[in-house]
Amino acid sequence: MTTDVRVPAPSATLPAPAPRRGRGTAMVGKGAVNAALIVIAACYVIPLLWVVLAAFNATAGLSVSWPDPWTLENFSAVLDEETTFRPMRNGFILCGGATLLTMLCAVLAAYPLSRYRSRFRRPFLLTILFMTGLPITAIMVPVYGLFVQLNLIDTYTGTILFMSTTALPIAIWLSKNFMDSVPIEVEEAAWTDGASAMQALRTIVLPLMWPGLSVVALYTFIGLWGNFFVPFVLLQSNDQLPASVSIYTFFSQYAGVIYGQLAAYSMLYSLPAVLLYLVLSRRLSGAFTFGGSVKG
Amino acid sequence: MTSMTLEAGTPRRSSGRRALLRGLPLGPAVILLAVFLGGPILYCIYAAFTDMALTGSSGIDFVGVENFAKAFTSPEFGRAVLYTLFFTVVSAIIGQNVLGMILALLMRSGSAPVRATVSAIVVGAWVLPEVVAGYLWLTFLGPDGSLNAILASIGVPTQNWLYTTPILAVAIANIWRGTAFSMLVYSAALSDVPTEIVEAAKVDGAGTWRTLFSITLPMIRRSIATNLMLITLQTLSVFGLIWAMTKGGPSSKSTTLPIFAYEQAFSFSQLGYGTAIALILLLIGGIFSLFYLRILRLEENTS
8 A cells, every 4th residue: 555655656547646636736836936936026126125215205315214205306306407318318319329220230130140051150150149248348448449549439429339239249149039930931932023132121021020129129228228338438528428327427426415316316217228128028038048049 | 152052053153142142231230240349359459468558649569468467466356356256156157047047947837926026026127227226236235224124123233245245245236137137048948848848757757856957957958058158248247236336345355357457447547457457358258158159069069
């Protein structure tokens, strides 16, 4: 009797008890899993508490305290041209311009990488993959030197070009993966009708991979929006700085004085990234399939 | 190109031209990458061997390996390398990687509302700009911060964590910020594992852990290797988060290589020396990548 239970019996011989026991452990397991997830989420939320509470508290300090009363004073204090509007506008021009340029180059580059076989393809893809992680921070010092010599320092053109370049490897990589999932048969019909590759790309492939491309574009924009170091090094005039840098100068200037305003400003600056992420969230996970990524 | 000729059965020259034509759309991307990524790397290699300074461009002299000799004999540089390795191993290879995997695995069997909430929170931390994340942790770990409030309530003496354990503090902040990436990669990879195989293993009597280590993880090893490469390289170059939290201090106790290179180049105006350090950082990144790519390649040859 006892030995019968211990020995893992083939499921066919013991059909009845197996599912019941399975469901019981699964329920306990599910409860434990949910509990573990909630604990992890709580650890994630605690650091966030300060910024939310302090933003609505006119007398906020560094400690977490319940706002009494809740007020929008901090927001109205930072919502002016100098502190918020101009840096945000600059950020949109810089990151928006860089995202457009990145997407244009990435889509063009993804097409041959996805559609044609060549012996250069694999080394090229590996190089791109390698570049996606290249420590951009490491080359900022020489980039600064290069930009001084090319007279590109403190210009939007130069900064946009460089920001696009930093975002390009991952954008090419993701675009290529999304393009791979568009079946080539659809295009072959267009080719036999005499359409060129670029016509096929524009009229057939792009409309089909629109959801994927929007993922890449939003991902690129969010990454650039949060990027601090590149504009910090390449831009100098105060009125050209985007929000990512101005929040830092704002904090260094008023450190220890107006934490509530800093928190309010942090929330305003994070808002575009968070909103865009909400648009993106349903489609995001598909972008991160690296499974067979460097094959072929 | 030879293989193409054979396949298509067309004359060699026209095939070559066709290949060139087909590769043409790569042009804009290749030009941008060559000018703004390749250019600086070459410039980096050149400048690292000069005594280039920030002030006064006149008189740049070629100094050979002097910058590197200076770096390798300087105790500050040695410490920065150690801090960088600590930061990378603790926050990326252990922290983000393992926590990301745990989250991805737990998500598979959690109930839907919990799953949605947790992933929104974890990804939210990742979407926040790095400077904001830095400030959040600055206040969280500070003398009056939430962590001390929690610890005081259970009787642990309060302290300024950014002064007592600066490098661990920035490493944990980086785990908090970066885990979402690994979680997304692993969630996508796990959803590609055929459920029949896992079921079959269970039927054969393999327990949960056994199934995980003998079936699931080996099946997604390519994703693990790729993810490790990407997060290692990303973590090596973290700047804004550390700069916002500690500026590399106190007394350089959280100065990783990017911070060190930046200080030498811009605060102390030694562009040549700063560049040499940046080049070493680039090489460390390259070594890590080659290592991971090598694993992927071995995989391909054996499977």
